[in-house]
Amino acid sequence: MEIETTGGNKRRALIRYRNAVLLGCTALVALGSTHLRAQEAQNSGNETVLETITIESTGTGTDNDSRSIVATQTTGVGKMPGDILTTPASVSVITSKEIKERGADSIEQVVQYTAGVVTDYYGSDDRFDYFKIRGFTPFTYRDGLVIGRTWSGIREEPYAFERIEVLKGANSTGFGVSDPGGAVNYVTKTPKSERFGEVYATGGSFAHKETGFDFGDNITEDDTLSYRLTGKFQRSDAEYDHSQDDENFIMGGLTWRPTDATSLSLIFDHLDRDGTPSGGGHPRGTNFDRDRFFGEPGYNYDTTNRNTYSVMFDHDFGNGLTFNSGARYSKSDTGFGYAYIFDALGADNPAGTVDRSFFGSDKSSEQFIVDAHLLYETHVNDVESRTLAGVEYNKFKSEGDSFYGPALPIDWQNPVYSGGPGFLPPYDSRRNDQKTKAVYLQQDLTFFDKLTASVGLRNDWLDLKEDGTSLYTGPYGGEADLSEFTKRFGLSYKITDELAAYASYAESAAPPSVGTEPTTGKQYEVGIKYQPDAFPALFTASLYDLTMENITTYEAPTYLPATVDKIRHRGLDLEAKMELTNNINVIAAYSYIDSEIVERGGSFDGKSFAQVPEQMASVWGTYTLEGEGARGDMTFGLGARYIGSYYFDNDNTRKSDGAIVVDAAYTYQIQENTTFQLNVSNVFDEKHIANDDGGAYYYNPGRAIYASLRQTW
Structure with missing residues (x-):
C-alpha cells in the first residue's frame, strides 16, 4: 500500500482527520438501531485530503494484505472482483x-x-474446523x-493463504452450491x-514445536518467471493426555508472465496431519x-494426507x-478413530463407571x-457496466467406511484403559x-458513480450416483439428475464517497444425497x-432474514442423518476494522440471531x-509503542470474545452458559527485520462447557502460550 498525502493547510487536515475518527466511531453505535445520520463530506476546491489510500494491485488487492488489516476489495460475493x-x-x-498479529494457527x-x-x-473435539456463519x-x-x-471436511492450514474472505448469507450464484448461512473463500x-x-x-504450551518459511523471488531478470515456497x-501434543498434533505442510508455486497481459501460475501443496x-x-x-483422558490410547488417531495441484x-x-x-485436482485420504463417553447419567451412574462407544x-x-469466465468492462456516458459470464465443471468421487460399536465402560475416578476394539x-x-x-452470469451497472445494480444468475446440473450398505437399513443408493437455478439481486447507493447503503436478495442450493431434496435457502438483507x-x-452493519429448507442434521450418539423442514434466522451484524493511527488498530464485532425451527406438527417446531x-x-x-534509541518497536495486543448461551440440541433440553474469553499478544522488534512475538489465547483459562451431547461434556480450549522468533527480508 502506498499512502499519498497532499500539501495544504495542516490545521484543516487535522480537523478532517478528527471528524473522520468521530464519524467512524459514531457509525458503529448508531447502526445498532439501523439508523445512521452522517454529515455530508465537504468537497470544496481548497479542501485538503489526508492519507489517500492507493492500492497498486489488481484482482482482490491481496498485495496489501501483509501490511494492513483493512481490505478494500473482494471476490467474496462471486468471481468478479x-x-x-x-x-x-x-x-x-x-x-x-x-x-x-493474533497468532491464529487454525x-x-x-x-x-x-x-x-x-x-x-x-469444544475439545478437533476433527474438523467447527464454525458456523449466521447459524x-x-x-x-x-x-x-x-x-x-467444514463439517466432515479437512482442517485447512491458514499459513497457505494470503487472506480469508467470509461472505455472510446465501449466494450460490457466486461460487456455486452452498448452504445459505455463508461461505468462506x-x-x-x-x-x-x-x-x-x-x-x-515457535514453541510453547503442550510441548509445541513449530517452524515455517515463506519466501520467493524472480527466476529471470525480466520478472517473467517467479517462484514461491x-x-x-x-x-x-494437544491439551489432553495421550494426544498428538503433528503436521507437515509444503507448498510451491511458479508464475509465468510472458507479457504484461498474461499470467500463468502452477501451485502444488501437500498437507499431512497426524x-x-x-x-x-x-x-x-x-x-x-x-x-x-477417558478414551483409549490404543484407538485414538486422526490422520490426513492430501495432495493438491492448482x-x-x-x-x-x-x-x-x-x-x-x-x-484444481486434489486427492486425499483421511481417517479417525476414538473411544468417547456416552452416558446420560455420567457421575451419577450407580455402577461407578461411565459407558463408552467406539x-x-x-x-x-x-x-x-x-x-x-470472461469479464467485460465498459463505460457509456454516466453508466459503468461490468459483465461476467462463465462455466464450471466439478467431478468428485469418494468412498469410505464408518465404524461404530460399544466399548467397555471406564471408571471415571480411577481410569484403567482396556485397549482398542480389535475388529x-x-x-x-x-x-x-x-x-x-x-453456467453463470453476473451483471453490475453503476449509474453516475452512485447507484450500483447487481444481478447474478446461475444454473447447476447435478449428476449424482451413490451406493452403499448400512448395518441398520441394508443396501441403499441410486442415481439422480437435478437442475438447480439460483439468483441474486442487489442494489448499492453511495450516499457520499465514503458511505453506502445496500439491499439484496439471494438464494442458495446445496447438493443432496440420492433420494432427498436439495437443501435450499434464501435471504433478504439490508x-x-x-x-x-x-x-x-x-x-459495516446489516439486518437479514434468512431461511433454510430441507436441512439434514446429525444427532448424538450415532450422528445418523435426520431432516428438519425449515429453519429461519433473523439477525443483526455489526463490524468495524480500523487503523486509527500508525499506532492503533481496532477490530470490533457484534451479532444477534433470532433462531427458529419451523416444523409444523414436528417435535422441534x-x-x-x-x-x-x-x-x-x-x-x-x-x-504500537515506537522504538527509541536501542529499543525497537513494541506492539501490545488485547482482545475479548463474548459467546452467548446456546442450546446443545434441537430439542432445547440442554443449554450452555455465556462466557468471555480474553486473548493477548506482544511483539518486540529486535532488529529491523527480526521480531519476537508472544501470543496467549484464553489468558485467564476461562472454562465452560462448549458441548454437551447428552452423554459427555466437552470444554472450550484452555490457556495456551506460544513464543515465536521471526526473520524477514
Missing part, C-alpha cells in the same frame, strides 16, 4: 497481517473475531473453486514479482481438568475484456474442478460419484457501510437451532 464498499452484501476479510481461530461467526462449539455450517472455496462443507499465496521472505520458529512443520481427534469427553456432572490463468485482451480460469471413519476422495465392522459403507456442470478517506477503516448463540461480541486492539 469488486469494492467492498459498494458490494451489496456483508463481507469480512481477514488479511495475513491480522492472522499473524481456521477457527482466524474467523473467531468475525461478526456472525461462532467457533469452538464442539449454519458454511461451504468453503479455494480461489473461487469449491472444496466442501481461501485465497492462496502465489508468487510475486519481487524478492521477499520470512522464516520463523511455503512450508510449516509442527510437532506437538493427530488425535478428542480426549473422549468428560463425564457429565464432573469438573475435571481438561487434560484428563492452475490459474489470466489474460487481458484489452478494451475492457479479460479472461480468467482456474483448475467411533471411526476411513475415507478417500478425489476431485477435479475447472472454471473459466470393528463398518456400520456404513458408502461410495459417491458426483458431477456438476454450471445494510450500510462506511469507509472513511482519512484513514484505513471499514464499518418453534425451538432454536442447536449451536446458535443469540448474541456474540468481540473486540481486538493493538497499540
